[in-house]
Structure formats: structure tokens, C-alpha cells
Amino acid sequence: MRRLASPGALLLALALLASLPAWIGNSYYVNIASQVLLYAVFALGLNVIVGYAGLVSLGHAGLFGIAAYSGAILINAGHGHFLSIVGALVVTLGAAALFAVLALRGTGLGFVMITVALGQIVWGVAYRWISLTNGDNGVSITSRPAPFGLSLADANPFYWATLVVFLVAVAAIAIFVASPFGASLRGTRDQPRRMNALGYDVWLIRFLAFLFSGLWSGVAGLLFLYYNQFVSPQMVALTASAEVLLMVISGGTATLLGPIAGALLVVVMKNVASAYIERWNFVLGAIFVAIVIFMPDGLVPGSLRLWRWSLRRGRQLLAGPAAMAAVPPGNGNGGGP
């Protein structure tokens, strides 16, 4: 795998992220930054299955929601935060295993349809099983955890905690993708039959990738729960699955930076758009359509392509009119990193 950035740039980015609350000041914007980070974790998790395994899931909000609901229910049953978090993640992994066993009965369209259906079951349970989930009213929790005695009740500490989780997620997913297992996962995406012929267990590889993806969706779900201190069926709905899929697609699938950029774009747009226009869903839908039609490989690869093209174009201009056989920014040259 190519290096993402030089150590210097990485350190600079880290310093910027860590000091963000200091130069933003306003806790409203710090909260939005926390939202971006927690959705970035979710999108990174989904990208494992969408980007690297090539399987489009529209049921991941179900896993996100299962983690949040089981966390909330465990906390309200009087268990400690640590135990509730572990319990919620175990439940989420179990659900992810079940999802994977069922959804991996199909590939391509079959997979999409089954994940939609599974997501809707979770939504149905969240909405209708009132004795468990309190139905439409959702479940509230009263406190955020205080790891090592540090309270996360305020916006800034919560942001830093989210940042730590986010960094762990980025590191874990980067290592996962770069590992031999990640390579074999990409192999099952591009050449499943050849991988099979080479002796790889394609099903098992996809299954494990789904679990890994589900785990990070669950982590994001718990972050969401602690961020809002509230869960409702809305976060499990098909719209929620679609929103996070939009983050992955708009940023660029199968890249590490793409889902993060996508989360930033969607969360900021959502907050900005909802401040100015009531019709966020209409805008979301229109962005979906526009991205698919105009930038099919996502914003990050798309803009990189445009950037490289303009660099080359600039050099050609400097080299003189003889070299001005301009190459249009088509899909052919390079694409993603």
C-alpha cells in the first residue's frame, strides 16, 4: 500500500485535530467536529465492506443502532459503562455475524437487497417492540462515562475522547487494509473465482471482513449514543444507512481518506443545510444523483484526478505550445490512489 502522507504532514494533521477546540472556541462547532469524527468511524467501518470487499450494504445503520440500543439498555439496567460497552459490542458482533451469514447468501444485488431487509427488521424491532426499545420515543441515558476519572460531560473532553477512538479506528483499518488479509479481501472483490481457485476461502474472508466492519459500526453507534445520550428508531432507518453510504461513496470507496472526507462533507452540509433549508433529504437525494452521474469514483479520487490533470496541463503549458496535446480528465488515467 502506498504511504498516505509524510510523517511531517501526519503530525501536523494530528496537532491540528488535537488543538481544534482551542481555536474553534465555540462548543457548538466542537460538537459538530465530534459528530464528524464519529460518523467518520462509521463510514470507515462501512468502507471495509463496500470499498475493499466490493459488497454494498444498506443495512449498516442496523448494526450501528443495535450497538447504541444494547448499550443504552444495559446502562439503564444499572450496569457500569465499561461492562455496557463491552456487552454492546459483543451483541453487535453477534448481530453482524448473523447479518453476514444471511447476506453472504447473495452477492451483488442479492447482497444489497438482503441487507436492506435486515436493516428494516432492526428498524421494525426498534419501532414496534415497545417494551424493549420504548418505540418511537427512544431510549435516553443519563450520563456519559468518565474514563480514568475524566468526565466527558462537556463538549471539549468528549471531542478528545472521540478523537482518540477515531485515531484508533483509522490506525486499525489502515493496518487491516495493508495486511495480507486486506490484500486477500481486495482479491475476493476483484477476482473471486481466481481467489477460490488459489485456495482462499472467499466466503470466510468476506465473513471476517463483515465482522470487522460491523465492529467499527458498533463503536460508532456507541459514540453516537454517548454523544446524544439518546437513541431513537430514526437512526436505524434506511435513510441512516443511505447517509453513511453516501459518505463512503462521495468521498471515494476503498481509500482511507475518502470516508473521512465524506463524513466531513455530509455532516457539515447537513448542519449547514438544515440551518438554511428545511429540505435536507431532498438535497441529500440530489447529491446522491449528482455524484453518481458526475463523479462516479468519489470526491477524493475525482478531485485528485482533476488536480493531477491540471498540474500536467500546467507543465505542458510551460513546456510550450508544441506539447499542448491536452489530456481530458477522463476515467482512463489513473483514477484513485
Next chain:
Amino acid sequence: MNLWLLAANSIAFGGLLFLLSAGFALIFGLMRIPNLTHGSLFMLGAYFGVSLIAWGVGFWPAALIGGVGVAVLGGLIERLLLRRLPGAELAQVLVTLGLSFMIADACLMQWGGDPISIETPAALRGVSRVAGVAFTTYRLGVIVIAVVFATALWAMLEWTRLGAMIRAGVDDPMMARAVGIRVPLLFTVVFCLGSGLAGFAGVIGGPILSVYPGLDQDMLPLALVVVILGGSGSLVGAFVGSFLVGVLYNFGQALLPELAYVVLFLPMLVVLVVRPAGLFGRSSP
């Protein structure tokens, strides 16, 4: 008595589901497009019906015009958007999903957030007795309409030239192209037909379900379950699947309201595990 009523309602709902999912099954089977706007087209048809009836159009003409209006919109979606994305399943999923959000929000803007009920046409009001059991006349009417449409569609597929071309396209699109069938034109026709049926079903379903924001999200999973149960591209599968889902949904709602969705989706999961192609689908796509 209560059980009878429930059974009758289930069958009527199944008939409605058939009108909705026959088009979905054909579009999915022929074009391999997971049309996630299908629920929205149903809802849009219902809202068209509401407006037409408010302007003084009769119920049945409103249902027909609503269906045609939605069919035209479906044709435009196919021609202008989906046509650009042949074989790109992910892109098709995203575009149809994006459109469904846009349609849902546009409907909310135009018709507001309150549920609107469509009045039952005068001729079918009241209660009929069949074999000593009382049924709502309108629901019997819906069953009759569904059976008539099912028969017509079946006859069209089996006996007409268009039907033969559609079947050829479902079975082997490459070969169908090679023998000179204009598959792209066929796609547009089938997409219009499927959309129109969904829009028509929306108006017909109005007196039973009423129309409300979120109706699209309620109906789409049902169509999905029908097609997964019955098998894609199979009209018989859609027919049997619809009534199965109608029964499961209504009995689930009545007997286990908290787990209605689980009752609905569980058989689908069993079918998936035992027979992934669906009850009436071909095992190899």
C-alpha cells in the same frame, strides 16, 4: 368471525402487494435494477390520486390517470438516468435511492405531513356477505382487480409478442439482443409498465392504507420481501409471494404486534437460506 375478517384483509392486502411488486419483480428480473424508488412511485401515485379526486375527477379515472402519470415519470427516470448506468449496480442503487429521497421530500412539501385518506368509491362502500361471512366490499373489489391484472399480465407475458420478448430478455439478455430484440426499448416499456402499476396500486390502496409521508418506506420492504420470497423475474412468484406476505403482515400485526416485522421477514430469511433464488426463481441468474 374476527379471523375471517383478518383473512379477507390479508388477501386484499396481498392483492395490493401484487400490483406493487409485479412491476418490481419484472424490473428486477429483466433489467437487474434494484428499483428503490418503487415505494416512492406507489406513494406518488396515491398523492396524484388525492389531488385528482380533489379536483373532481372520479375515483377510477383518477387511479388510471395516476398510474399513467407515474408511468411517464418512471419512463423519464429510466431514459434520463438509469440508461446512463448500464450494469453498474451500485450506481443504480444510489440513483434510485437518491430519487426516492427527493420524491419523498417533494411529496412532503406538496401535500404536507398529515395522513390523507382517499374516500372509498361509492359503488363499493359497505359490506357484502359471501357464504355467510361479512366482507368489506371494497376489499373484495381490490382482490378482483388484482386477479384481473394478474391474469392480464400473465396472458400478456405468455401469449403476446411483447411478452415473448420480455421473457427472452429475462432468460438471456445477450441472446435476446443477438436475435434482434431491441432490449433497450424493452427496458423502457417494462420500466413504464412497472412504475405505472405501482402508481395505480397507490391510488387503489388509498382507501385502505390512506396516504402519508413514510408510506414509501413502508411499502418498499414489502415489495422487496415479495420478490425475495417469490424469486425475481417471476410473475407467479410475485403472485404467490404477495399473498404470503399479505397474510404474514396482517396476522403478524394482529397477533404479535410488537414483532410484526420479525414475523414478516423470518420466512424470507428461511427461504434465503434454503433456496436463495426464491420459491419460483431460477437457481442460476
